[in-house]
Amino acid sequence: MELLIDGLKKAIEMIFSGDREVFAITWLTLKVCLISILISSIIGLPLGILLGLTRFKGRRLLLLFINIGMGLPPVVAGLWITMLLWRSGPLGDLTLLYSPTAIVMAQILVSLPIVTSLTCTAFQQVSDKMLLQIKALGATKLQTLAILIKQLKIAIFAAVMAGFGRVIAEVGAAMMVGGNIQGDTRILTTTIVMEVSKGNFDIALALSFILLSVALLITAALTFLQQRKRIS
Amino acid sequence: MNPLIELKDITFKAHTKTILDIPEFQIYDGEFLGIMGPNGAGKSTLLKLAAFLEQPTSGDILYRGEIIPNGNAPLDLRRKFSIALQQSLLLDGTVFHNIAIGLTLRKVSKSVIKEKVAHWMELFGISHLAKKNALYLSGGEAQRVNLARAMIVEPEVLFLDEPFSALDFPTKIKLMEDFKCITETAQTTAVFVSHDLLEINYLTNRLAIIVNGEVKQSGPTPQVLEHPNASTQSFLNEWKKFYPALTGSRSPSSNFKSVEKVSLR
Amino acid sequence: MKKNRFLIALFALMLLVLSACGNSDTKDTAAKEKKPAPKPAPTEMILATTTSTQDSGLLDVIVPMFEKENNVKVKTIAVGTGQALEMGTRGEADVLLVHAPAAEKAVVDAGDAINYKRVMYNDFILVGPKDNPAGVSGNDIKAAFKTLADTKSTFVSRGDDSGTHKKELGIWTADNIQPAGDWYVSTGQGMGQTLQVAAEKKGYVLTDRATWLAQEKNLNTLKIVVEGGNDLMNIYHVMQVNPEKHDKINSKDAEKFVNFMVDSKTQDVIENFGKKEYGQSLFFKYTE
Numbered sequence: 001m002e003l004l005i006d007g008l009k010k011a012i013e014m015i016f017s018g019d020r021e022v023f024a025i026t027w028l029t030l031k032v033c034l035i036s037i038l039i040s041s042i043i044g045l046p047l048g049i050l051l052g053l054t055r056f057k058g059r060r061l062l063l064l065f066i067n068i069g070m071g072l073p074p075v076v077a078g079l080w081i082t083m084l085l086w087r088s089g090p091l092g093d094l095t096l097l098y099s100p101t102a103i104v105m106a107q108i109l110v111s112l113p114i115v116t117s118l119t120c121t122a123f124q125q126v127s128d129k130m131l132l133q134i135k136a137l138g139a140t141k142l143q144t145l146a147i148l149i150k151q152l153k154i155a156i157f158a159a160v161m162a163g164f165g166r167v168i169a170e171v172g173a174a175m176m177v178g179g180n181i182q183g184d185t186r187i188l189t190t191t192i193v194m195e196v197s198k199g200n201f202d203i204a205l206a207l208s209f210i211l212l213s214v215a216l217l218i219t220a221a222l223t224f225l226q227q228r229k230r231i232s
Numbered sequence: 233m234n235p236l237i238e239l240k241d242i243t244f245k246a247h248t249k250t251i252l253d254i255p256e257f258q259i260y261d262g263e264f265l266g267i268m269g270p271n272g273a274g275k276s277t278l279l280k281l282a283a284f285l286e287q288p289t290s291g292d293i294l295y296r297g298e299i300i301p302n303g304n305a306p307l308d309l310r311r312k313f314s315i316a317l318q319q320s321l322l323l324d325g326t327v328f329h330n331i332a333i334g335l336t337l338r339k340v341s342k343s344v345i346k347e348k349v350a351h352w353m354e355l356f357g358i359s360h361l362a363k364k365n366a367l368y369l370s371g372g373e374a375q376r377v378n379l380a381r382a383m384i385v386e387p388e389v390l391f392l393d394e395p396f397s398a399l400d401f402p403t404k405i406k407l408m409e410d411f412k413c414i415t416e417t418a419q420t421t422a423v424f425v426s427h428d429l430l431e432i433n434y435l436t437n438r439l440a441i442i443v444n445g446e447v448k449q450s451g452p453t454p455q456v457l458e459h460p461n462a463s464t465q466s467f468l469n470e471w472k473k474f475y476p477a478l479t480g481s482r483s484p485s486s487n488f489k490s491v492e493k494v495s496l497r
Numbered sequence: 498m499k500k501n502r503f504l505i506a507l508f509a510l511m512l513l514v515l516s517a518c519g520n521s522d523t524k525d526t527a528a529k530e531k532k533p534a535p536k537p538a539p540t541e542m543i544l545a546t547t548t549s550t551q552d553s554g555l556l557d558v559i560v561p562m563f564e565k566e567n568n569v570k571v572k573t574i575a576v577g578t579g580q581a582l583e584m585g586t587r588g589e590a591d592v593l594l595v596h597a598p599a600a601e602k603a604v605v606d607a608g609d610a611i612n613y614k615r616v617m618y619n620d621f622i623l624v625g626p627k628d629n630p631a632g633v634s635g636n637d638i639k640a641a642f643k644t645l646a647d648t649k650s651t652f653v654s655r656g657d658d659s660g661t662h663k664k665e666l667g668i669w670t671a672d673n674i675q676p677a678g679d680w681y682v683s684t685g686q687g688m689g690q691t692l693q694v695a696a697e698k699k700g701y702v703l704t705d706r707a708t709w710l711a712q713e714k715n716l717n718t719l720k721i722v723v724e725g726g727n728d729l730m731n732i733y734h735v736m737q738v739n740p741e742k743h744d745k746i747n748s749k750d751a752e753k754f755v756n757f758m759v760d761s762k763t764q765d766v767i768e769n770f771g772k773k774e775y776g777q778s779l780f781f782k783y784t785e
Contacts, residue, residue: 136315199712
């Protein structure tokens with residue numbers, strides 16, 4: 001299709017002409033997405049491990065909420081965070097609405113349940129016998145954890161990648177809480193929506209190619225790390 | 233002779249059900265103690281308690297005469313023992329890495345690890361598998377790795393929960409033969425839970441029969457097998473139906489020669 | 498094994514560096530364009546306006562002018578008219594730039610908006626399929642609407658409570674018509690998308706001229722059929738959100754913005770906007 005080729009051409013043009021705005025938008029997209037997935041992983045991985053390995057009262061209920069959270073519609077997340085952050089909201093004093101921080105908050109809200117739930121599933125499937133065997137081999141609790149993490153490396157990476165996929169695709173919530181402000185909170189996804197609404201399909205397509213490339217590069221890196229065989 | 237490990241007035245309850253009720257139980261240094269009994273008798277639980285991997289509901293567990301409070305052993309004590317289960321439960325990694333794990337956890341130096349792993353792989357006839365990923369082994373190979381892994385730390389007591397049950401017969405007898413040589417040479421103290429009279433007869437010198445969470449009989453293996461008491465009679469006679477020739481006399485152990493290489497499936 | 502660890506460490510390091518960058522003031526990105534000299538940190542002002550105003554590109558020209566002159570960081574939030582006015586009522590914005598006079602009146606009367614000033618206008622036009630099956634033309638929009646309803650010609654509406662939508666509804670009301678039926682399509686979306694839908698369905702649609710001019714190239718099946726009447730004027734007002742009713746309103750900069758919009762220099766810029774690209778003005782001066 002002609003439009004597709006136009007878009008691809010324009011994408012290459014934009015990258016090589018060093019279009020400042022495109023770079024700024026792409027850079028912001030990267031920052032916001034990587035920070036969100038980093039925080040989601042820092043909270044979600046230990047939480048998932050805890051939920052997977054321990055049994056306590058109310059665990060099932062907590063897990064239920066997390067699983068529901070996986071399917072949380074982004075516009076709902078956006079709406080709640082908007083109401084939290086706007087001037088009359090409980091966190092209004094922080095003036096975080098229409099800032100990249102607000103976008104990060106929304107993205108954490110939608111990706112944290114994914115990372116947590118998938119990690120929990122992986123660790124829950126470790127058999128009691130395996131845990132017994134590891135304990136019997138003389139492992140401390142910490143050593144056991146280290147062994148399990150190494151063993152479940154593939155599942156853990158999958159959890160992080162799923163979370164990343166979620167945040168790089170985020171548009172509804174990002175639009176609502178970020179405001180798509182030029183130079184401030186305009187990221188690739190929201191810009192694409194805006195350009196479509198303006199009728200600039202070639203620009204929108206070009207940006208979509210850039211977005212896909214960014215997503216591809218990061219996912220490829222993660223997949224590579226995930227699949228590397230232990231040599232020792 | 234004083235027992236290495238002793239259980240006194242032990243009960244183990246789970247969800248109001250009493251699984252074990254044992255006034256006394258001893259494990260002596262140098263012996264190969266077998267534990268037999270019907271399904272659900274509590275054999276595995278007894279094993280776990282003796283290995284300090286579980287805590288009793290009440291009662292004392294002693295190590296070399298010293299009471300261990302609540303049967304809650306500190307790390308150092310736990311590390312004196314090893315366990316090998318029915319499933320080999322190997323980790324994703326090389327055979328070398330798997331066998332070495334006990335030593336790695338105990339922070340033994342790399343050079344010592346290399347030496348010991350080589351030694352034990354040799355004993356079990358699996359040196360050629362060193363670099364292979366442990367998840368891709370046959371059943372027999374995997375159990376050899378499992379046993380090597382358990383023995384490399386030179387445990388004071390080696391606990392075994394039906395390690396040969398999942399193997400097919402030819403594999404099993406080959407491994408049992410090698411295992412007997414290795415443990416006799418190393419003078420391993422072992423506690424061996426099994427369902428199989430063949431295994432018990434071949435490997436153990438003392439035998440305890442557990443029925444419904446209680447020790448119904450214990451003594452030298454030939455004696456127990458030839459003269460079951462009223463409580464163990466029905467259980468043992470079932471077995472003897474299939475092995476009429478078994479009288480409990482132990483087959484002479486073969487002299488330890490270098491073990492034949494295990495053929496790859 | 499070593500290479501593996503190295504890569505993971507590198508990745509983690511990259512993330513850490515980025516998070517450090519991220520926490521620093523993100524105003525840096527905007528500042529790139531302005532190259533700020535060492536002066537006091539800019540104040541922030543929230544301008545609520547409509548998507549069609551934003552999409553016309555006019556604000557991309559005049560807002561930076563205002564920002565530079567007054568050392569203000571303007572957060573332009575482009576939403577539907579309904580949402581913009583609601584933001585004003587709730588005190589979630591400092592100044593509004595919208596074009597729905599009837600709805601605005603309610604907000605002003607309620608005391609939620611003050612310093613209400615007329616700024617500019619552009620006009621609405623009726624576009625339709627090139628073959629114009631309903632045969633509407635001229636400048637009488639009320640008559641045209643009546644014809645469309647009578648012939649049950651496909652009509653695509655914004656349906657989103659926007660200024661354009663309110664204008665459209667006003668015309669139906671003046672005709673005493675309640676548009677309903679298969680021929681009346683409501684998209685609930687912005688002007689750009691609504692025009693797309695009309696182009697696909699070969700229907701008639703009321704649009705502002707600015708959006709039409711910007712999107713014409715993508716709308717091959719449509720052309721202008723009715724334009725020019727007085728009742729097709731799309732009038733823009735700017736107003737401050739009443740600082741007495743809410744805390745946190747930046748009324749100082751909001752007042753400056755209102756004055757800025759009606760200032761003759763700005764008015765000239767407004768009227769010149771788009772002349773080069775489209776050969777005509779997109780917006781016309783219209784102060785009081």
